[in-house]
Amino acid sequence: MMSGPAQKYVYTKLDQIKEGTVVNLYGVVKFFKVPYRSKGTDYCSTVTIMDQSNAKLTCTFFSGNQDTLPKIYSIGDIVRFHRIKITQFNSEFLGISSNGFSALVFEGTAGAPALPRTSSKTYSFTEEDHKIVESLRIWQMGQQTFSNLRLKLSDIKPEQYFNLICHLVGKAVLDKACYLLKVWDGSKCALPAWKVCVEEEALEGDADFLSLHQHLTVDVLVYDNHVEAAKSLKVGSYIVIQNLHAKLHNTCNENQAENSYLEFHLHGGTLYGRGITILPENDIDVQELQKVLTTVNLNEEPICSEDLTSHNRLSQKSPPFNALERCQQLSVTVLPTRQEWLTTPLSTVVKMKPPQKYRVRVRLRIFQPQHLYQSVKLHCTKCSSLQAVPDEERLDNILQGNYTNCPDTDAQNAYWYQSVKWKRNQENRTVTIHFMKKHDMLQIPQESLIMVEGGTFKEFCKLSRKFNSIIPVTCNQANLELDLSAPFLVQGNIWHYGCRNCSSLKSIEALSSLTLEGSWNATEIAKALGIKPLTYVFVMNLTLEDETGSLNAYLWRRAAEQFFQISASEIFMVNNLQEQLNVIMTTLCPPGKSIGEYPWMDCCIKSYHSCDGREEQNLYEIFDTLIS
Template sequence: MPVFIMLKKPLTGIQPDIIPISQISSGKNHGHRSVEGRVVHKGPLVSSPNYHFILKAVIEEDNSKPEERSSINIIMMGMLAKEFSDAVKVWDLVVASGFTVGKSPTARQDKRHVCNLMLSGDKAIIHVFRHSPCDLPPPSRAEMKKHSLSPMVLTTPKYTYTKLSDLVEGQLFNVYGVVLFFKPPFKSRGTDISSSLRIIDQSGQKIRCTLFSNKMETHPQIYQAGDIVRLHRVKAQSFNGYLSLINTFGFSALTFDGTMDTDKEPRTSSKTFHYTEEDRRTVTELRTWAAGQNLVSQDLGIRLANAQPKMYFNLTCQLLAKAPIDVTCSLLRVWDGTQCPHALLKVTVDANIIEGITSFSEEREKLIANVLVFDNHVQSTEHLKPGDFLRIFNVRAVPGSIKHPRLNSNQVEQSHHLSFHLHGGTTYGRGIRVLPDNCPDVQELRRIMDVVHESIEVNEPEINDSVLWHAWNTPPQSPNMVNEVSVGFKTERTCDHGLKLVSLSQLKVAKPGGYHHVKAQLQSYEPARLHRALKLFCSKCKSMQDVPDNRLVTNVFSDASKDPSPLSKPPPWSLSGKVHLPGFLQPGGDSRTLNVHLSAQLVSEGRTKELIFLTGCTPDEACHLAATYANVIPVRPLPGDQLDFLDLRVPFLFRGSKRYYGCKQCSKGAVVREPKTNGDEALDEEKIAEVFGIHLLKFVMLLTFHLQDASGLLKVFLLREAEEFFNVSAEEAATQQEAQDRITQTLNAFCPAEGRPSQRPWLDLCLAAYRTNADNQHQDYYQITNTSTREL
């Protein structure tokens, strides 16, 4: 096998003749040499008519100098590419040998080595070592012996994190740090978006980080100094005599609120990330340490009510409307629920170019501030939408005596005033950031706005404008203050508990255990791809696993069809025959013919008693045959003219459109010679599994709901009673489009992809609380129970 997986690189014995990447040349023979590097990029596996498979990857030396071409493209072909795709992960250390060298046609664009490494054929070998950042023990002798036959499947890696005082130039690291200063992402001179920050940890070392990416969402979502960041795969390099960190291939970032006693859930746009209880402890330790260090000298965030002339401050507000002034200036109309004590600049703009609310009553105008955004920040305003909550960093309060060169005399209605400017550039962290609904500052801002809104008369003529209503009305402080929005579905509790409603914050501090009634909105749910919510559950060992994807099933069936031990004759306990499948054509154009084996003991006059054993079939062929015959069982031949089940990772039984799986740990499945059955007993899937010693797995649904009310957020699970909640069984959801549509419609009604949070309905829920004690750490969990949905 050309790809060998090791858990730790030995000091000697594995391709010791390593050539540095910088010394590779197309004019030399490197046939006896090897190259070592970290996998920093792995491309997709591509089919090719000549080599069957092709895969491109990039490796980089760990201890390379910045001026050297330390990264190089490697091109793999044939089964080597297939095995590399299946077994190797980004960040693995690899040693490649048996390669040829060719010129890289993309060296000028990707800034990598001028050569490519080409690996194909029997001489090409790749050894893979996983020792950093995975902190794993050395393999046993049995594991080492196993590695020579097949790759080892590793568990989720345990990442190691380096103190900022221990960084070494030229190497890659994972780090945690408290943000001392940051610049929100901004468009750089090139094609990338740039951001920078300065962090510190318990070692006392301060490090600057410079990050580049062509996507805004890959940058850390930092809202204020004092936040905590986790950075994976950053490289230390020297700049002007000081160490700094830059992002590399595979870079990822998580951000946490640095305030004590707040939620430890990370901010990230990634749908998948590695986050454990150890990470939670690290965040808690950094919060505690930072709280006693007085790291942030002063809080620059103030309300409009406290703004004074010539002051620089950070403004947290809600956007009501925006309009372009010219190509270098834009107008943002915002409010934060407070009134500035100074007369504010009034700007007249053509209503046709305003996005959002065009006019307000005199009472509301007193609460609105006009912020003029200049130069490079104009581009940042293009994606802003009325109703968004913003944090505008380093706003300047400008007295009216200062001239506004971008405004003409017709636009300025007041000479003595206070105006707010966001000047161009990124000095002192100038920029604009959209805040999510679950941000604590947004929650506080909403509470202030609710009080203000209740105090303003609502019989104004423009209140009927739907845009105005949604921009000004934030979710109420109490669920009882909202009018239910008719969205097609509603929840109702099916229990008989006589419990009072509690808020989510009250639930968090309540005694563990018991049942609780809440009324909340669904902020988000996971998984986003609902087919991943289907799981397979074993009632015996209590394990839960994902439903295997089509790629895995196809590979297992394909491997079984290549078995080198075909049946020389039918088993003595079966009847042999052939089945014609006109819907499947061989490459020559002939119809497909499959070998089948019918169990003599279980064949009767009723079709429900037929057992069809198939050898050498594909999943599609098994499904096609299951539409006609009741029980189709794919098998593989064994020496001695016997049959055996395929790998239990795939369905062992096909019945109509349904597939049935067995627990690999709890089953002792075998195709027995004389299965014992009662002649009058119906042969259903449970009986078939019992006859052959297979413990059936049951389809279940598992979803995570993020609930919110005015008091905060809460993560709850929907598992045991998901079928009652959706009025759909998990088995139906696995096979029936109608059932899948109902689940999708229900979730879309409770958590629409578009629209304001105020449009989401309030859900009446019964929650069961319980506590676990893992590693001497108490953890509270909540599950939805005794709750069902119905159409309105």
């Protein structure tokens, strides 16, 4: 261990953190995502921690170098963060790195050596630190919150999602979107494991070892964003595969028990911490696994004739691997918490009296609206109204119209803001920017709230990349006012709107109350101005079909965001998200193909009764379903 000079640090309990502060923290990992590439060039890491106060904090870190992110391997790991900044997002605290940020990560097992994982060459670690780590280890032992679902292959049951620590003994490229990993942990699956047909020369690994251990190895198919990480793995590495799916497959229906086998899939995305982590050989879990592997006696578990017969039968009935064929055989959706539900035919669903909940296996015949940007609406939770989101042209007219009647006079300052004229010489136009003060002081752009008169849509987009928050305003006889036909707040890629029916607008001067206390978050700003915020929601109508019938089901609100794994509030401003939505819908409902070629979807749907004053009807809604 390398350590710097002893230094006394003060650590803050998670129930005592405050927005805008930079603190030092200790905590136990409750949830984490393996570092993944963000939309830009950086890697992103997300972790949620808890301590003895039972408060929790989610932290998000970005870095161009993956090795500098916290080296978290398992739920229950102990972390120490120095110089972490506390901000707020969606009314909850969020931790981000600040200047000088550093992280140490320790094994969560009580009594384990206090050897930190860190990229820092120097760090301080005192006897007091050791006591804190050990106290967190002991505390988390009795907390069910920190169960990490790490299982052995011998314990796996069909349709489980689990974490597997294993030894990588082979790998191969299948196609651009799929990669094969051959792994083992010294135990044997209760059911036969499906073997991928792959050319011998394409397989990297010791052929003799793989042949001798074939009854103990399993084939893991890695998809989409995880392919890059899988390619970089070295045969012989010890890895943890997070959120691995054990999929039950039947080769025929005549004798289910004899013809069932397990397939192992690491689906795309980062939901539920999905990903692959390489473990160092000095890790306690690796050392335990190595002991198990070295004691495996192949003579005690020979490849019996029954195993060989089963393996050969499966090999004969399974065609050579093709990614498109696999996509058609497997569902392209995942049910995170309802895997045990039996599938119900649609003909039965439509006959049953609501309310009911079902699992169905269907294809998507058609979806509405066909123009996907129209599927995002603004919803008021108070009056239940739905309205269209203004497009760029409409917003341009609204924002510039706010300045039409404003006299071109010198900008007037107030005690709580400072005004500046921004000359747009090419258009012979002026934009006025009012910089709000906090404690009578102007702030740096990244923390500033500004009010803008007369800017174009593109100018607001440009300003939102530099300033924390922007409020579009108009002037009326030298008084600043809001117009709820425009957004009341712009923050990055999110444009916040207010309900014109349910809001009771106050004077813009009400914002001055936030210059002493409070923060520039949408909730506090809306409250100060008397605005009832609207929320962005997906609203889609899907026609689902199976061999027995069809029905129309809605997909909207949180269930839709879960389904697409896309934020409805950002989709209008982020082209990549729009493209992602188009790709998903084209996959589910491919143009130019017959319905028999469409992929299958496992979905949870619920029925309910509706009466809109004209007629009574049974409606259906998709829930707890996501694209894999």
